[in-house]
Amino acid sequence: MAATSVVEAPSDKVEETPEETGIQSFLVTFIIRRFNPEIDDEPRWVDYDVELYSTDRVLDALHKIKWEVDGSLTFRRSCAHGICGSDAMRINARNRLACKTLIKDLDISQPIYVEAIKGLPLEKDLVVDMEPFFAAYRDVKPFLVANSTPEPGKERIQSIADRAIFDDTTKCILCAACTSSCPVFWTDGQYFGPAAIVNAHRFIFDSRDDAGDVRLDILNDKEGVWRCRTTFNCTEACPRGIEVTKAIADVKQAILRH
Numbered sequence: 001m002a003a004t005s006v007v008e009a010p011s012d013k014v015e016e017t018p019e020e021t022g023i024q025s026f027l028v029t030f031i032i033r034r035f036n037p038e039i040d041d042e043p044r045w046v047d048y049d050v051e052l053y054s055t056d057r058v059l060d061a062l063h064k065i066k067w068e069v070d071g072s073l074t075f076r077r078s079c080a081h082g083i084c085g086s087d088a089m090r091i092n093a094r095n096r097l098a099c100k101t102l103i104k105d106l107d108i109s110q111p112i113y114v115e116a117i118k119g120l121p122l123e124k125d126l127v128v129d130m131e132p133f134f135a136a137y138r139d140v141k142p143f144l145v146a147n148s149t150p151e152p153g154k155e156r157i158q159s160i161a162d163r164a165i166f167d168d169t170t171k172c173i174l175c176a177a178c179t180s181s182c183p184v185f186w187t188d189g190q191y192f193g194p195a196a197i198v199n200a201h202r203f204i205f206d207s208r209d210d211a212g213d214v215r216l217d218i219l220n221d222k223e224g225v226w227r228c229r230t231t232f233n234c235t236e237a238c239p240r241g242i243e244v245t246k247a248i249a250d251v252k253q254a255i256l257r258h
């Protein structure tokens, strides 16, 4: 018998706004490090008072400022749900995604400081030039390199245990929160940085890949994994909960075995 499915009629119910539900709003002060290369010699801190709800996120506050106060405020965002990795910024001196940082999790009795991530060239307000970050990412060959061709119609089989070895590092969304929280990267922009190593790890430990040795040679460079000072800033910064420092340690061990 053919399966049937029930499609419900669209509901007339209109979602209530926070005002209608009686949720309390409050005023939060944001101090944002602004920089317009066309008029500013140096970045400057600018205050904004924003009315928010506890369900709001820092990204909502930035939208309110941009849409209601100063349309020139410049920042990146796309998905607004912690997936695209485009809105990493320093919020109260910690790298976070603006779209995943709830106002209720911050101390709003104090101003909230927001600035661009560090270690990459500042372009405007909260936007940095990501090219050095992506150049390091490209350098580690972040794609599957397989010398053999699978039989026609067959997949490249991998055991659950083999897949689990690099599961953690598949979660990276390339937000740069880790790399731009690394003191070594701040002082030496040549260092590959944690994110590039995480993405190398994802393929080095993939049993279907044949270029692990090439990546290990690349990361054995003087600007490679040995620059890591194990400060754990990267692990603390990662919005995906990736054990970044452990991934770097795994790659160091693999180089020593290699």
Ligand code: SF4
Binding pocket: 085, 171, 172, 173, 174, 175, 176, 177, 178, 179, 194, 195, 198, 237, 238, 239, 240, 241, 242, 244
């Ligand atoms: S490892 Fe984490 S912090 Fe680093 S780029 Fe990937 S998702 Fe962002």
Ligand code: FES
Binding pocket: 076, 077, 078, 079, 080, 081, 082, 083, 084, 085, 086, 087, 088, 097, 098, 099, 100
């Ligand atoms: S906007 Fe996509 S991760 Fe925040």
